[in-house]
Amino acid sequence: MSAPSPTAGPAPLPERVEVVVIGAGVVGAAAARTLAERGRSVLLVERFERGHEHGSSHGATRIFRQGYDVDDYVALTSEALAGWRELEERSGRTLLELTGALDHGRPEMLRGIEAAMTRGGIASERLSPEQAAERWPGLRFEQEVLHHATGGRLSSAEAIEAFLDLAVVAGATLRFGVRVTAVEPIPATGTTAAGAVVRTELGDVTADHVVVAAGSWTPDLVGELAASVGRPLPEIVVTQVQPAHFPTAVAADAWPSFVHYPDDGSSVYGLLTPGEGVKVGLHGGAVHVHPDERDGLAEPEELARLTAYVAEWVPGVDASAPHTISCLYDLSPSEDFVIDRIDRIIVTTGFSGHGFKFGPVLGRLVTDLVDGDAPHPRFALAAHTPPA
Known part of the structure; x- marks a missing residue:
């Protein structure tokens, strides 16, 4: 009688990738898709199971509306509307119904x-x-x-699945049930470029860039780091x-x-x-x-x-x-989003109950930061700092 084969444990994480995305809610899923489609090697890690209900992105529906009283949000809703239609075409899913x-x-x-x-x-x-x-x-x-x-209803759970599926098609790796314990910057040296290390219960991953899209857990992961470099998060x-x-x-x-x-x-x-x-x-x-x-x-x-x-x-x-x-x-105090860079770490939080409708835009904004662009002025850390 042969001995039973050992139970396989979780697959090891790669030791290094270009970008680690932490969190598979709408921000992380959209970012992973856009980053991968721009040619980045991406590892997305999520603490919970796929489609979990512990955070802010779960559930069947979200409002899509263009009814904001400031011009930049209105402009971003128009970009988002085009983005949702493009995501529908690419994924073959119906995601946005315009009910008014x-x-x-x-x-x-x-x-x-x-x-x-x-x-x-x-x-x-x-x-x-x-x-x-x-x-x-x-x-x-x-x-x-x-x-x-032009307002209506988004199928939110379907939308996240569409982002994740297209991220995989573009080459991203998705890992669920992986808890991140810390994110630490790696300063540049004479022979080594700057980057960051993501510490997890399955081992460390070094990356050129890390996107922290952990929603309500983001301040726990990067709040002390942000304060230590003089760029504190707003009170979330x-x-x-x-x-x-x-x-x-x-x-x-x-x-x-x-x-x-x-x-x-x-x-x-x-x-x-x-x-x-x-x-x-x-x-x-x-x-x-x-x-x-x-x-x-x-x-x-x-x-x-x-x-x-x-x-x-x-x-x-x-x-x-x-x-x-x-x-x-x-x-956030202003209910504006936080989407900014601290060295090679992209910080996202403060979506204040109105972020989901901007999903495709959020993926683009995060990817632009990874590519070296300046943050959107409304969402920059500096915009959340009260005047002295």
Whole structure:
């Protein structure tokens, strides 16, 4: 009788690659794809399993909207729209459905959004509350409504898979279940170029560049390094956000994506997730957590706030039957992203609950930094540093 063959352990990591990408959420997946397609050798490492639910990118749907009140974000949404269509064509997947998008509530918000979209060449229309209620009976309106047809719904889980698949086609290596414990810069010497080392539980990997796309875990990995070189990260507040799906009998084609700006200064978002109901969430989240310590359970007071809002403003759903979801926000003080370089380490964080729609753009911005370009001015570390 032959002896049993030994159980194979995990495959070893390469000792050196051009670029290590840490994290397989939307930022890391998009970056790995773009980097590989520009000819870089790429290793993507992800702490959890493929398609996991521990971070910010999981779930079936995300809003796509062009309704921003600043010009550079509006321009980036137009780039993203073209990028999503290109990703659909390349991957053979349907990723973006243009259901239209609404903004309603505080008049000053609508004025700013309308003006920025107009400057960006994006058509929009104003409707009275009565006109809007007739067109979208699942929602209630008290003030004018701003609608643009180029908003809609992204199939978010499918989008990440499309990025990852195309990264592999372009030559990237993906490794899941690999926890990174540290990222350390390697200074240039007389004979050695600068780079960085990624320390993992399976061994170290040396790279010319490292992209830290670990979402709410990014400050843990590079916060001390950033501070030590005089380029500190902004304070990133991690919150557990708990939107919920609510059942509806309203026809699917009567649900746009929407953002509501109530008079209390808050904002609320929503969209239909086919087969699951209408997802509604309070922007920001009030439950501060460390990403390793949340339990994923709905906080009762936050859930009560959400259901009370839905009962008042979303008459087309059953507010008494929420199916809660738990995900993470990594919020910067300005809610602008952080995408910048510290030597050969690309730092990304602070996507503040509105980053997913920019997926193709985020991959391009990260890859531009690896290629030596300057960061986008709004997302640079310097833009997050308050004046002395």
